[in-house]
Amino acid sequence: MLNLTALRAFHEVARRGGVAGAAARLNVTDGAIRYQIRQLEQELGEPLIIRSKRSLALTSAGSSLYSRLSHVFQEMERACQSLSSDYGMDGDLRIACAPAFAGSRLPSVIKLFCEQYPLMTVRIFSIDMADDSMDIIISYGERPVPGTREAILGDEIYFPVCRPELRYEWDINTPADFARCIALHADTGADWMRLLSMASPQPVQFAQQIYFPNAAVSLQAARRGCGIAVGTSILCADDLRSGALVRLLDMVVPAPNPYFVIQPGAPHKESAERFVEILMAQVERT
Template sequence: MTIGVFVLQSLARLTALRTFYAVARSGGVAPAADQLNVTPGAVRYQIRQLEAELGVPLLVRSRRELTLTPPGAELYQKLGSAFDEIHLACRTTQNARVEGELRFACAPAFAARRLMPILDVFLERYPSVTVRQFPIEAADETMDVIISFGERDTVGRRTAILRDERYFPVCSAELLYRSPIRSVEDLQHHTLLHGDSVEDWPRLLRAGGRKQVAPRQNVYLPNSHLAFEAAREGCGIAIGSTILCADDLRRGTLVKALDLEIPAPHPYFIIRPGDATSSIADAFADLLIEQLERP
């Protein structure tokens, strides 16, 4: 019997599988016993029964450490995926009872560059919720959640996203290859792309020891998202940020043009207008913080 077939046929053996998974994940019988609230002897018994039924050893016994055999490692990997699916199914079933509408307004660059993957997770967790997104200009007391870069006049509870948001120059890898930037002075040979604030470049230049640099050209765009898109296409150098450029930096569609960083002038705020409690809005706000503050 293969490991894959065994996993599919093993609902009746869930206790033994759960015990093995706890042992493999915690790295020992004793911590697994504490986690499962059973005796170490009960854990060993379940493992022996599982190995006997499979006909293969799952663990390499040693006084110093516990290691997995190749079949054990394969089973552990498959069980991890299976238990994740079970957890998701249970959570989705529970969350399906949450119904209603989520109304939120969002800063444009954040909406364009980070929102959709987070929204996808939210929709999967809460399949009975309708979502309406509004531009940040429409943010008022009728919103359930407002995602704002910096403060707004709207009255409501505020949570600052505490991730260490930094600013730095970004451009395409091709542009940097064609015309390397080794110091702030080299920026004079490039086009500087300006997004939401005309103060971003002067602030960065001052941190680099220069009050100003006369670039080849300046391009002023309505928001940071368009500045990043222009930078990706090789049109010039934009001011990137930790939150907004995280995906581009991972994929290599943008690179840091210079080893120069400054703290962002404002944090992102999650604002909850009004006094009413909304489980839907609470869940969305919690998910935003969970996704944005992880490394």
Template sequence: MLQSLTHLTGLRTFYAVARESGITEAARALNVTTGAIRYQIRELEKELGSQLILRSRRDLTLTAAGADLYQKLGKAFEEIHLACRTAQNAVVKGELRFASAPAFAALRLMSILELFLRRFPSIIVRQFPIEEADETMDVILSFGERAIPGRRVAILRNETYFPLCSPELLYKAPIRSLDDLRDHVLLHGDSEEDWPRLFRAGGRGEIAPRQHVYLPNSHLALEAAKEGCGLAVGSTLLSAEDLRRGTLLKCLDLEIPAPHPYFVIRPRDDNQEIADAFAELIVEQLERS
């Protein structure tokens, strides 16, 4: 039984080798020699009593034990990094005023907010609807441009729109082409133009569905789709979690580019440390999702 684990340098070295996919690359990243890297890996394997890397002249391959350790170390180092950031930010106090589009607030904001609160445990957050966004906000997330002065960053991932429905609805009434939409209910969110854009992309003009339902925003349209009320237009950013969980499915092989990007707007320069940290977190999380 392993009584103690003193080889922390070895763990850090192994993680760098696995992450960089090579000893030379890891040595460069850690600013040490390749000989030092090999020594640390040998010592770590000796201490653990398990081979972590299959060595060859060309390729570096992790063993099953190595792959498992690499995955767990990634989570552990992320927690350590977060703990250090939290300790640094614990003394940062103040308030963050944030406004966002309603669908984003409902579908993506809470996971980002949870990360922010962990990093800044002494900050008060006030979230406002996009209709109240003005120059008093620290950060605004807007779908498309908004007539508010300030620094802005566009979320530059390839956002697309596509039709979605619940698995149950697709099972009961399969959709093989745009013509099949005549038997379905079309759910509309923020824009009444989303479905016509999809029809045009599919080489069709107007299609008369069984019924139209107009809802105040995209979040409610997607929630209605999950309940089997009809088909909604989803997007890469807003629907990522539902697609991952299987609560919504793409029901046609049809996608169009989003008409506008999301903009992260910084209307004012005071409260800079807190606002910049939140804005950077939004961009980081959305561009990697």
């Protein structure tokens, strides 16, 4: 077995481009680093470093060893990290998610989850694949899948949104001003019909209308300045905080359905329980 201390010393020298940097990182003297590398070269029977007063360079053998050691030490760090993680969980987490939620709120939840559980692999699937093979289902409205379910923000509301500059370009102050606007519809346009019928006593006409397959695409088009869309308190929370989108007028209606977080089967995976906890905490602060 090669001396692990010597291998670590060589790796740090190559990584930091010099003996001094490696010595500082490992909290030893420069002489100790040089000694370890000489010992390693003797054991391997190969020169690893081209010695020069001006710069440090690796031999071909040194470059090859450094590349391999980088992978090895990374795996060692991951192994130790798993022990220090809250639960040391690993494996796959399978999530089927509604497209609008997947395109807006889900990425930040995944980021937080992966930071806490670095050995986990998260796999996202279309909501059309929601069945009992999934660990978590995030659905707009109910799904005929047995399991426990929890509603996310049952008091979610709908309202019109657009890029900030469009509000001023089209001078939108009343529902009648929508006559100058391009409407971005999700699916058949039922969301706009519901919003306008409940919020405006007068019929409202748009200058032009564009129909998209779902809210994920219509909201993305709104972020690009294509027109005005129907936003929701869940899906547009980050956009409103960042200023990417703004609410128009004082038009709001309750959402016809809540988002449900469904965990099929029993018992539930511990990783699924932790993911749902993070998800609910993030969304409930909307």
